[in-house]
Amino acid sequence: MTRSVYRNAHQPCLPFLIILVTASLFACAQAYAQNDTIYPLTGSPIRAAVVETTAEYVAVERGATNQKISSGEILKILFEGDPPGLTKGREFALDGQYKQALEDLAEVVRDTLPRKIIEEDWEFYVAYSQSQLALAGQADKKSAAAQMIAFASNHRTSWHWFSAAKVIGDLALALGNTDDAFKWYGVLRRAPSTTQKIQSVYLTGLAHFAAGDVEKAIAEFEKVIGINVQSAPDARLQSLAKAALAKAYAKQNQADKGLELVSSVIAELGPTDIEMSARAYNAQGANFESKGDTEGAILAYLHTHLMFSSQSDADAFALSRLAELWPKVGKPERAAAARQRLRDRYPGFRP
Template structure:
């Protein structure tokens, strides 16, 4: 019979029992240490350029990025390169909500995220992640006319004020710029977008220049907008993201040219983009066709503009922001070619799908 009780059988037996107790105690302690180490090594960081995660312990988080301890090494991930993080112990609502949000399914994301009791999330990093994805969803839905922009701004401002050291900081700054631009405040938008020039990655800095160019376009500062877009077009793009921003800048330049009285040049540029268009990139395609519509409007060709906006409406309606923009233009343009009934149809769809658009 195995018995760890000490008896009076002598000092040798007592020493043997003490040694056994010490051995068992040490083994149990090692198990706890191993469990803690396994827990610590179970954070995951995904980067934009890969579907595989890198595992370790997230040690340091700032607005410029994350430091991940991987064994005896520490690896730094700049904020603009991070796609997402997964933390050991994340509640299922956060895991599901995060994936829905990153996939653009904001309704489903909010449904999952709102099930979470954030106060019960053990790690502050997890709490911040949950609040960020709720903020992202609210902002994206508001931008598509399916939510209150003012409330989205309050939520985003609260996030940056309370989480100035979050790796999501620059993403929220961009959201604030998007909301300001949608609320017809391009000067405020430019300030938010301008903050991205302090971001740690080249792509975020390029994005800042592009977005500031859009705010200048919105203010009728066409020559200034052209200068910003040309800065991007002239660089040697080294990543797919930078190439994408160059294409968007060419679309912006086309509109700026048309609004500057150079309609033929603008239409020629945007037509060249359409020739090489990847229809599976719905956001890009919708923006380019809307840019073509803007060029036609600036050139006085209303029928051409209608055809361009119809492309977005009929082929790329899954991109809510661009689709709502195209519908709003069609509402204005159809009556000018003698088809008020088509304008009524476009208005009805705009109100049904994006009830808060333009408000």
């Protein structure tokens, strides 16, 4: 009798305990996921649970609220469970310190990563850092391209996908493969943000210029310049397109037109925009060359090399032109020095 009473008194407790434990585990899982932090390009960070990613958006949950954030509007995401190597490596990559980024990312043990999305993020920043070093002439471009193509193929639902496509296009252009550059830059026209769509047109213009089709390049640059832009990033792309258009004018022997255009860009240069400055002064140098002003061209290219050498492709172009121009003003030794520096820094460079 005592045994029966004991069993009847305690049987209801077992289902209750199961429910209690299940609820506790669910609450822990929710708290775990809610600690993801999405950093948009503008505005305050968003603390939420990342529940889905696609190339176009990141879906998050905050309590009973669901939200989709355009992938083109996201700077970075910090995930709950990120290992220190990824946290540090991501920041170094975003800051342009790619060698340090790879050192920290190498500390990550892939098999120990607690979430698939964290593994995907780690894989992207490894490929991205390697690609940027390759574009700077400090790593193999073909290997970097293969690595980023593998990422894009294996992670088609990554919010990094359009960023990967852009980098693949950059590497294709650097390797002289303009057909692949057109393909990957064209993909950006399907991207969710207006800035990425405008960027697609600008980059397609660069690919046409590299392919020697100056007329088509000019048409793309003029499209960008003609857009009624609504944001600072879009306005910046317009200025880059103006610098590129000025360089195209030099190819058409319209130096006065090119110099007038690039002077307007130089007059509005910001103190921290290295890429814009380097491209503007290189365009100025190209137009001085077109006009027959060798000394003016040398000064413009020196401006790029001495002040904006961290923009590696522009620096390599400036050095290649200095190597050709210095002898024309009676300084072959400086030409030799420029040529040696070009070989040392950018061994794979092709003008």
